Amino acid sequence: MTRFHIATTIHQGKGSLSHLADIGAQRVLVVTDSFMATTPTMDAVRRHLGRAEITVYDGVTPDPTVTEVSAGVEAYLVSDPDTVIALGGGSPLDAAKAICKVAAEHGDAPKNGLVAIPSTSGSGSEVTTFAVVTSHNPTRKMVLVSDDMAPAMAILDPEVTRTLPKSMTADTGMDAMTHALESYVCTERNDFSDAFAEKASQLIFGNIETACREPDNLEARERMHNASAMAAMAFDNSGLGIVHSISHALGARFGKPHGRLNAVLLPTVMEFNAGPVTYGPHGISEVADRYAHIAHLIGLEASTRRNLALALCAEIRRIRTAIGIPDTLTGLGIDKAELKAAIPDLVAGALEDTCTPPNPVAPTADDLAGIIAKVS
Numbered sequence: 061m062t063r064f065h066i067a068t069t070i071h072q073g074k075g076s077l078s079h080l081a082d083i084g085a086q087r088v089l090v091v092t093d094s095f096m097a098t099t100p101t102m103d104a105v106r107r108h109l110g111r112a113e114i115t116v117y118d119g120v121t122p123d124p125t126v127t128e129v130s131a132g133v134e135a136y137l138v139s140d141p142d143t144v145i146a147l148g149g150g151s152p153l154d155a156a157k158a159i160c161k162v163a164a165e166h167g168d169a170p171k172n173g174l175v176a177i178p179s180t181s182g183s184g185s186e187v188t189t190f191a192v193v194t195s196h197n198p199t200r201k202m203v204l205v206s207d208d209m210a211p212a213m214a215i216l217d218p219e220v221t222r223t224l225p226k227s228m229t230a231d232t233g234m235d236a237m238t239h240a241l242e243s244y245v246c247t248e249r250n251d252f253s254d255a256f257a258e259k260a261s262q263l264i265f266g267n268i269e270t271a272c273r274e275p276d277n278l279e280a281r282e283r284m285h286n287a288s289a290m291a292a293m294a295f296d297n298s299g300l301g302i303v304h305s306i307s308h309a310l311g312a313r314f315g316k317p318h319g320r321l322n323a324v325l326l327p328t329v330m331e332f333n334a335g336p337v338t339y340g341p342h343g344i345s346e347v348a349d350r351y352a353h354i355a356h357l358i359g360l361e362a363s364t365r366r367n368l369a370l371a372l373c374a375e376i377r378r379i380r381t382a383i384g385i386p387d388t389l390t391g392l393g394i395d396k397a398e399l400k401a402a403i404p405d406l407v408a409g410a411l412e413d414t415c416t417p418p419n420p421v422a423p424t425a426d427d428l429a430g431i432i433a434k435v436s
């Protein structure tokens with residue numbers, strides 16, 4: 061038995077930011093980062109909120125920390141908002157979710173809830189019940205999960221992503237691709253999550269290169285923005301896998317962009333999940349067959365299901381290169397010796413990550429160390 065749940069009302073399309081005017085907000089806390097706070101989008105948010113009293117907390121940095129969430133809670137207590145608006149990529153969105161969760165735990169949830177305005181097409185945090193917050197001592201990315209953390213409303217306006225540089229469009233798009241593909245093979249997958257993962261895959265494979273190459277192509281941007289939310293609805297109602305577990309451990313340790321780490325890991329983890337024995341000439345595993353189905357849906361052709369599954373991994377490697385993402389961790393600037401020394405810690409972090417149990421193959425510590433070594 062499975063449950064499929066979407067708690068967020070979605071407004072999408074060019075101009076959808078104007079729906080902010082319909083909320084009737086009187087006192088608003090905007091949670092964002094120092095870059096987004098200075099963009100024309102922030103000006104547009106102010107315009108659409110009319111006479112509402114607005115407090116801006118712009119102290120969120122990529123991969124938000126417990127300290128940043130605490131500072132946001134202070135801003136919340138001082139401003140006493142009826143509406144919280146999260147503006148930015150996954151980091152401000154996650155920070156805002158954690159801030160609202162703390163407020164709710166104290167019986168002080170904002171009356172109109174949380175409105176998420178994603179400015180990247182990647183995390184999908186605007187529709188999920190997850191928030192990722194980094195702790196220190198030890199340095200770990202903690203995945204917080206709670207039904208009431210899903211934003212009440214998400215506004216998917218592609219205009220908001222127009223300023224996203226090519227490298228970030230690439231990184232975040234690969235995050236969305238990873239969400240769709242990890243959801244599609246995880247142990248908790250179901251017909252409903254599959255539907256969203258399949259559609260998201262088609263949109264991402266069909267548009268990621270254009271979105272990177274043509275930053276002003278709003279149609280490609282809109283497709284990527286929608287796909288990111290769809291992939292998130294899929295994984296929020298199924299699960300992820302060890303691309304994310306390893307990526308969380310690497311991100312906490314080396315501070316590289318989440319989506320770029322996923323991109324380096326994705327095809328190698330897919331080959332691991334497809335299985336060393338059954339992924340051979342005598343038949344393919346169920347996981348490999350599902351990769352073959354995605355390959356078929358995105359228009360790849362091959363003479364056998366096995367070759368189709370292989371073609372999907374090859375296509376991901378091709379796209380990764382085409383959009384300028386290196387294929388190794390050292391290529392991302394991580395020192396090889398430091399990486400080697402960190403492997404036991406990284407493996408320990410990945411093993412206890414909440415994304416590991418739904419991975420279709422339960423990995424051993426050696427498996428995880430082997431995957432990290434392969435992509436070093």
Ligand SMILES: NC(=O)c1ccc[n+]([C@@H]2O[C@H](COP(=O)([O-])OP(=O)(O)OC[C@H]3O[C@@H](n4cnc5c(N)ncnc54)[C@H](O)[C@@H]3O)[C@@H](O)[C@H]2O)c1
Pocket residue numbers: 093095096121122123124148149150151152154179180181182183184185188189190191192220221222223224225228232235292318319
């Ligand atoms: N909650 C979830 O369900 C979920 C899922 C996946 C990832 N995450 C988390 O999301 C975070 C990553 O989020 P992200 O990749 O969206 O990026 P981010 O929020 O960390 O932002 C990365 C950088 O991009 C900049 N940026 C954002 N939007 C921009 C725009 N439109 N134009 C120009 N610059 C812009 C930001 O200022 C920042 O410098 C990680 O912490 C990850 O763990 C959460």
Ligand SMILES: [Fe+2]
Pocket residue numbers: 183235239304318
């Ligand atoms: Fe992710």
